[in-house]
Amino acid sequence: MKKSVTILMLRLIGWASLAFVSVGLAMAQPPVNVGVYAEHRGGKVVYHYRVTNNSQDNITDVWIGHDTKNDNDDNNDVWELLELPTGWLLTASIPPASATSPPGWHVYVIVTEDGETHAIVWEVVDKYSPRLLPSQTFTGMSVTLDKADANYITGHADILFPEKRQKPTSLTVPLERLDTTPPTLSVTLNPSTLWPPNDKLVPVTATITVQDDYDPEPEIKLESITATETLGAGDIQDAQFVTDDRNFSLAAKRAGNNMAGRIYTVTYSATDASGNKATASATVTVPHDQGKK
Numbered sequence: 001m002k003k004s005v006t007i008l009m010l011r012l013i014g015w016a017s018l019a020f021v022s023v024g025l026a027m028a029q030p031p032v033n034v035g036v037y038a039e040h041r042g043g044k045v046v047y048h049y050r051v052t053n054n055s056q057d058n059i060t061d062v063w064i065g066h067d068t069k070n071d072n073d074d075n076n077d078v079w080e081l082l083e084l085p086t087g088w089l090l091t092a093s094i095p096p097a098s099a100t101s102p103p104g105w106h107v108y109v110i111v112t113e114d115g116e117t118h119a120i121v122w123e124v125v126d127k128y129s130p131r132l133l134p135s136q137t138f139t140g141m142s143v144t145l146d147k148a149d150a151n152y153i154t155g156h157a158d159i160l161f162p163e164k165r166q167k168p169t170s171l172t173v174p175l176e177r178l179d180t181t182p183p184t185l186s187v188t189l190n191p192s193t194l195w196p197p198n199d200k201l202v203p204v205t206a207t208i209t210v211q212d213d214y215d216p217e218p219e220i221k222l223e224s225i226t227a228t229e230t231l232g233a234g235d236i237q238d239a240q241f242v243t244d245d246r247n248f249s250l251a252a253k254r255a256g257n258n259m260a261g262r263i264y265t266v267t268y269s270a271t272d273a274s275g276n277k278a279t280a281s282a283t284v285t286v287p288h289d290q291g292k293k
Contacts, residue, residue, distance in 0.1 A: 031054050031055070031173070032051065032052065032053055032054060032055055032059065032157075032159045032171060032173055033050075033051070033052040033054065033173070033176060034049060034050070034051050034052075034062070034064075034157035034159070034173055034175055034176065035049070035050040035051075035052075035175070035176045035177075035178040036048065036049050036050075036152065036153050036175050036176065036177060036178060036274075037153075037177070037178040037179040037214045037273075037274050038148070038152070038153060038179070038214075038215070038272070038273030038274045039214055039215040039216060039217070039272075039273050040215055040216070040217035040218065040219060040272075040273050041144070041216070041217065044086060044144050044145060044146055044147075045144070045145045045146075045147065045148045045149075045273050046142055046143070046144045046145075046273075047142060047143050047144075047145070047152045047153070048139070048141070048142045049062070049064065049122075049139075049141040049142070049157075050137060050138070050139050050141075050178070051132060051137065051138045051141070051157075051159075052136075052137040053132045053133065053134055053135065053136050053137070053138075054134075054135070055134060055161070055171075056134050057134065057161040057163065057164045058131035058132065058133055058134070058161065058163050059131060059132035059159055059160065059161060060123060060124045060131055060132075060160055060161075060162055060163070061121060061122070061123040061124075061158075061159070061160035061162070062121070062122045062123075062132075062141065062157060062158075062159060062160075063110075063119045063120070063121050063157065063158035063159075063160070064081070064119060064120045064121075064122075064143075064152065064155070064157055064175075065079065065080040065081035065117075065118065065119040065120060065151060065152065065155050065156070066078070066079060066080070066110075066119040066156065066157075066158040066172070067080060067155065067156040067158070067172055068158055068170065068172045069172065070171065070172050078156075079112050079117035079118060079119055080117065080119070080151045080155035080156065081117060081118050081119060081120065081149060081151050081152060081155065082116070082117060082149050082151060083145045083146070083147060083148070083149035083152075084109065084118065084145070085098045085099060085109065085120070085143050085144060085145060086098040086144045086145060086146050088109055090111070093108050093109065094107055094108060094109060094143070097144070098143065098144040099120075099142060099143045099144065100140055100141065100142045101122055101140060101141060102122075102130075102138045102139070102140045102141065103130065103140075104124060104125055104128075104129030104130045105122050105123060105124055105125060105129065105141075106122070106123065106125050107120065107121065107122045107141070107143070108120075108121055109121070119158075120143055120152075122141050123160075131163075148273060150275065153175060153177055153274060153275065154175065154177075155174075155175055156172050156173065156174055156175060157172070157173055157174075157175055158170055158171075158172045159171045159172075159173065177274060177275075178214070178274075179212075179213065179214040179215070179272060179274035179276060180274075180276065181212075181213055181276060182212075182270075182272070182276040182277055182278035183210050183211060183212040183215070183218045183270040183271075183272050183276065183278050184210065184211050184212075184278065185208070185209070185210050185218075185268065185269075185270040185278045185279070185280040186208075186209045186210075186280055187206055187207070187208060187209075187266065187267075187268050187280045187281060187282040188206070188207045188282055189204055189205070189206055189207075189266060189282045189283070189284050190204070190205050190207065191204065191284070192282070192283065192284055192285065193284070193285050193286075193287065194250065194252035194284060194285070194286045195252065195286070195287065195290065196252065197252050197253055197254050197286050197287075198252055198253075199251060199252065199253045200251070200252055201234075201237055201249040201250065201251055201252075202249060202250055202251075202252050203247065203248075203249050204247070204248055204249065204250050204266075204284060205246060205247055206222075206246040206247070206266065206268065206282070207246070208220055208246065208268060208270075210270045212270075212272045212276075214272060214273075214274065215272035215273045215274070218270040218271060218272045218273075219244070219270070219271045219272075219273075220244040220268060220269070220270055221241075221242050221243060221244060221268065221269045221271070222239060222240065222241050222242070222243060222244070222245045222246075222248075222266070222267075222268055223241065223242070223267045223268060223269050223279065224241065224265075224266075224267045225239055225248070225250075225264060225265070225266050225267075226264070226265050226267075227262055227263065227264050227265070228258075228260070228262060228263045229254065229255055229258060229262045232251070232253075234251070235250065235251040235253065236248065236249070236250060236251075237249045250264055250284055252286055253286060254286040254287075254288065256288075258288060259288050260288065261285055261286050261287040261288045262285070262286040263283050263284070263285050263286075264283060264284040264285075264286075265281050265282075265283050266281060266282055266283070266284065267279055267280070267281040268280055268281075
């Protein structure tokens, strides 16, 4: 079985190698734009692609994660993707719940012989399927992963024009990140004042408000808790840093000669699935006296 699988992979990659022509032909193609954004959905990451055909030729294949360098040397091709789609199997391809395609197109995975890298390929189903025609834009290409792989955003797309000059030609273009704006993030802490300063631990709850233009569920992390005074062992407890931890305990203590009291600063981050990160902080004060809250 292993031998037959390896042969299948080699045949697929060998076929792909025939699809690419010299740098002169590839660079002569008018531009094609492939935009991408990502979102968190139900604990998974979904990558969405938008392909705009500004060329004079029909597009029948879009390979995400394959960089041909736009030359005819197959040996320096780069297969960029590391994480496989959710539920993918070599014998069953991508489950319908893990990918979407435009009407008349389908999606599959091409894996390199060593199995460490791969590309995601959208192509027409048959000769009757709608091509991506000049001046058209296709959306509806998405793939779902169990965890993020930045190569799905920072890599390349290989575009095939097999109907041009009665032989396959292609053009590799860098992916364009459509989402470049960090989420908006605000943090409030309750309680925000600890009194009396009796050195006891007080439970604190963080309330997070976050919004993003593309990602409905940005990843929240507790980044740090600092203070204006030197912290003693046990002054901060139950804080799970670099996780979405919104409950922890702080010591209600401050130095007796510090008229400003102790001020804890709690910082959170929100990162959308396209990699844009925002931070926000809020404070908890242990005042010197009740007149300075």
